Amino acid sequence: MDSKTFSLILLITSSILCIQPRADGTHSVYFLDSSSHSYFHSRSSQSKTMSLPEVGAAVSVLLGFAPPSTLSSASSEKLNEVLLPNPFNRPHAVFFLEITGFRDMQPELGFKSNIFSKAFKSEVAIGTAEIQFSDEDELTLFPLNKPLPEDLTDNDLTNFASWLGGSYVNTAPEPLSGELTIPLANDVQLKLHISKNADREFITSIISLFHNVRELTAVPMCSPENMPAELMKGRFDGFKDFQYHYGTDEIVQKGAELLVTSVSKMYDYLQRSQGRIVGVVVFIDSPAKESNTMPTLNFTKASPRWLEEKEGSRDAALIAEMLLVRRTLAWITGIILIIATLMGVWFLMYMPLTRDTLLYSNVKLD
Numbered sequence: 001m002d003s004k005t006f007s008l009i010l011l012i013t014s015s016i017l018c019i020q021p022r023a024d025g026t027h028s029v030y031f032l033d034s035s036s037h038s039y040f041h042s043r044s045s046q047s048k049t050m051s052l053p054e055v056g057a058a059v060s061v062l063l064g065f066a067p068p069s070t071l072s073s074a075s076s077e078k079l080n081e082v083l084l085p086n087p088f089n090r091p092h093a094v095f096f097l098e099i100t101g102f103r104d105m106q107p108e109l110g111f112k113s114n115i116f117s118k119a120f121k122s123e124v125a126i127g128t129a130e131i132q133f134s135d136e137d138e139l140t141l142f143p144l145n146k147p148l149p150e151d152l153t154d155n156d157l158t159n160f161a162s163w164l165g166g167s168y169v170n171t172a173p174e175p176l177s178g179e180l181t182i183p184l185a186n187d188v189q190l191k192l193h194i195s196k197n198a199d200r201e202f203i204t205s206i207i208s209l210f211h212n213v214r215e216l217t218a219v220p221m222c223s224p225e226n227m228p229a230e231l232m233k234g235r236f237d238g239f240k241d242f243q244y245h246y247g248t249d250e251i252v253q254k255g256a257e258l259l260v261t262s263v264s265k266m267y268d269y270l271q272r273s274q275g276r277i278v279g280v281v282v283f284i285d286s287p288a289k290e291s292n293t294m295p296t297l298n299f300t301k302a303s304p305r306w307l308e309e310k311e312g313s314r315d316a317a318l319i320a321e322m323l324l325v326r327r328t329l330a331w332i333t334g335i336i337l338i339i340a341t342l343m344g345v346w347f348l349m350y351m352p353l354t355r356d357t358l359l360y361s362n363v364k365l366d
Contacts, residue, residue, distance in 0.1 A: 027123065027284050028124060028282070028285075029121070029123075029283075030119040030120070030283070031120040033118070033278060034091060034271065036275065037089065037276060039062065039084055039089070039090070040082055040084065040119075041081060041084065041120060048078055050082075053075070054078055054079065058079055058083060059096060059231070059280055061083055062090055063090070063094055063230075067079065082122070091278045092228070092230065092276070093229070094278055094280060095270055097233075097263065097279070097282070098236065098281075099239060099259070099263075099283050100235070100237050100284045101241075102239065115279075116260065138228040139229045139231060140230045141231050143212070144209060144213065145235060148204070148208050148211055153176075156207055157180055160207050161182065163210075163265070164262065164265070166182035168181070168194075177195045182258055184261075185257065198246065201241060202241070204238075205236065205237070205238025206262050210262065217269065239259050242255050
């Protein structure tokens with residue numbers, strides 16, 4: 001084989017490897033810092049890829065809990081690159097949101113999304129992870145995926161449009177048949193027709209998320225010293241279905257900008273009302289209808305295992321005997337401790353001073 005043939009084979013092999021699709025996909029995580037405190041390092045252009053267990057460990061540390069004992073030294077180094085090293089300065093409140101179906105779109109595309117442009121960004125590998133908290137950990141979990149308590153109305157759309165500086169006009173006699181107009185960057189407008197199922201479901205999912213966020217602000221906050229850890233967790237799938245309906249249309253890009261702008265305003269709203277809180281937003285780059293390949297991060301509260309017998313396995317006589325034994329042992333132990341304490345005090349009170357080795361350890365006695 002001559003050198004030209006070998007070079008041609010090497011070129012073809014390299015081309016095949018380059019055009020081979022990536023199986024794991026690309027997912028991004030944004031750590032949104034607080035406006036009053038700094039909990040993350042400044043944004044780095046050379047951030048390493050993190051795994052979902054590492055993201056979950058970062059959330060645990062931000063809540064004031066110790067990271068999992070199974071965390072490797074390499075993962076600990078990644079956490080040190082993200083989190084500031086002060087263990088006594090933690091927000092104890094995390095806004096955690098997963099947004100699916102974003103693909104190649106960047107969260108910086110909205111002119112009101114400056115919180116993402118200043119956030120610490122890292123790539124996330126695909127997979128699943130489960131972060132468990134014991135009953136000893138005081139954690140309050142607020143779900144963000146609760147549906148609207150009532151059906152969507154024109155009044156809800158009007159309030160939502162006003163919140164984003166847009167408008168909603170419905171000239172038809174039937175409700176939910178108007179046009180929603182939202183201003184975007186560079187004097188571009190997004191117009192959605194609520195009569196279409198895809199547009200209505202997309203806007204309904206955003207309004208539902210904002211409704212859940214607004215409910216959180218109604219909960220009274222404790223002082224930072226006595227505040228229990230609070231985790232606000234949600235998963236947003238509305239954009240995934242919206243993208244699946246429109247494909248690669250320009251309206252999908254505008255819808256992504258609307259979603260990022262809405263999430264940014266929701267986080268600012270939490271900042272003003274809740275104070276010390278940080279955000280962790282994961283943008284999942286996955287096909288629109290492949291939910292089985294999406295990375296998921298589950299936070300569960302593990303129940304302690306007690307060695308208890310089932311009810312009815314003991315009769316009343318046996319239970320009475322056990323109670324008698326326990327009370328007898330408790331009384332005997334208490335009496336022994338009282339006697340030992342009184343004897344110790346008596347010997348200390350009547351001991352000669354010259355024999356007290358603690359007071360006269362450096363005195364030479366004749």
